[in-house]
Amino acid sequence: MASDPPPYDGLPDDDMILRDRLALERTILANERTLLAYIRTALAALATGAALLHFLDTIWTAIGGWALVGLGAALTLIGVARYRKLRGRLDQKRRK
DSSP states (O other), X not given: OOOOOOTTTTSOGGGOOHHHHHHHHHHHHHHHHHHHHHXXXXXXXXXXXXXXXXXXXXXXXXXXXXXXXXXXXXXXXXXXXXXXXXXXXXXXXXXX
C-alpha cells in the first residue's frame, strides 16, 4: 500500500473551514473505532485458541490453537501500529 499524502496538506491553514475540521474529528473517531475492532477480533482469536488448547488434546487442535493465539497477537500489533500511524498524521493536521 503506497503512502498517500494527507488530503489537506496542500491547503493553507486558514482555508480549512468548519466542515473540514469536523471531518477531521470524525476521522479521528473512526480511527479509534477501527482500533477497537482490531482488539475485539484479536481477543476472539486468542480466546478461541486458548479454548482449543485447554479443552482438546489432538495434535491438530494444538496446532490450530497456537495458530489462533499467534494470529491474535499479530492482529493486536497490526491494529496498534495502524492506529498510531494515522493518529500521528491526524495530530499534525489538527495542531495547524
